[in-house]
Amino acid sequence: MTSPLKPRRSVLYMPGSNARALEKAKTLDVDCLILDLEDAVAPDSKAMAREQIVSAVKGGGYGDREVVIRVNGLDTPWGEDDLKAAIEAGPDAVLVPKVNEPADLQRVAHKLVLGQAPASLKLWAMMETPLAMLNAAAIGACGRDPEVRLSCFVMGTNDLAKETRAQLNPGRAVMLPWLMTCLTAARAGGIDILDGVYNAFNDMEGFAAECAQGAEMGMDGKTLIHPKQIEACHEAFSPSEEEIAWARKINDLFDLPENANKGAIQVDGKMVERLHADMGLRAIAIADAIAARSKS
Structure with a gap:
């Protein structure tokens, strides 16, 4: 039986170290939430953020919003504990950062099995490194393997710009080949894909233009860094x-x-x-x- 489609128009990052933000997220008109343990959390706040996210997710109150926990990589001092905490919390998905090849997802999926995570716990993959761009087709193919649980790509355009030294300018001309490569790989793997963030959150005109561009590409939605971006995001990614x-x-x-x-x-x-x-x-x-x- 085919699962019902989930709207993933708006996907808002929330830092796990900010307890007020985790509570505020319960009131926002957003499709998905990424509760972040990685980039948005300083090293000395990782353990505290992990505890707060587990408490928040287990406590509920997020309604039908899809809840995703972004963990630190398994090659970091925090990754193993983050993954164990995510299994305990029971979100809808775990977002794996800096995926370079299928093996990165396979390792996480194996640990989910060892941790007796339910089959309903899916994996999302951050596509944000040069190797990810070169291996996009192989990573996307994990979407066809039920043991890997992959259900969504998330474009990490800031990290991708940093790692390639490409300039992330309005119109994103230099980024378009990578965005479309990942989109094609996602569709070949039968999974969703989310566009990267727009950094200038007060520039609503520029943000709306980038949302329109992402929708025209065929993206399912966009990751956000501020609640004020939600409305324009919904307008762009909702069928008229x-x-x-x-x-x-x-x-x-x-x-x-x-x-x-x-x-x-x-x-x-x-x-x-x-x-x-x-x-x-x-x-x-x-x-x-x-x-x-x-x-x-």
């Missing part, structure tokens, strides 16, 4: 009323008995193929999931 109306119309027409065996039909002067109807079904499912979340 016109899209949904068109999707419903062409699917209704393909469902007619006289069109049952047709691969293409004419609708309002346009040639529409059955693949367009299938694409429309996904848009409808996402819209329905968004509506259901809004009512809950």
Whole structure:
């Protein structure tokens, strides 16, 4: 049975060392939360942040928001303890940083099994290193292996710019090949992919433009660093009323008995193929999931 689609339009990072932020996250109109133990937490605050995140997630109150814990890498002094804590907390997913190759995910997945983590606990992968770009197809293929549990790529554009020395300028021209490579790898692996953060959180015009760009690429959503970015993010990554109306119309027409065996039909002067109807079904499912979340 196919799992219902989850809207992942807005994915907000929250530092695990900030107890007020972890509590505030319960009130925000966001699809997903990444409770961070890695970049957003100083070394001397790692243990405290870990305890706060475990307490917050186990305490509940996040409703239908997808909750993800970003751990430190297993090659750091904190990674093993972070992973054990994540298993104890029971989030929806664990975000693995600096994934370079499939083996990085396989090692984490193996430890989840050893820790008796439920099958429902998935892995997300940060795509933020030069090796990740070179190995994107192989990493994405982990999405087809149920033992690895991979369900989402997260673009780490800041780290990628740092590691490659590429400039992260408006329009992201130099970043586009890597973004599209990872998107293609994600789709080949049957998983979602989230665009990187926009650093100038007070520049709402620039942020909206980058959201529109990500949506045009085919990204499922965008990672955020400030709650004020949520609304514009939702606007960019939600199917419009016109899209949904068109999707419903062409699917209704393909469902007619006289069109049952047709691969293409004419609708309002346009040639529409059955693949367009299938694409429309996904848009409808996402819209329905968004509506259901809004009512809950």
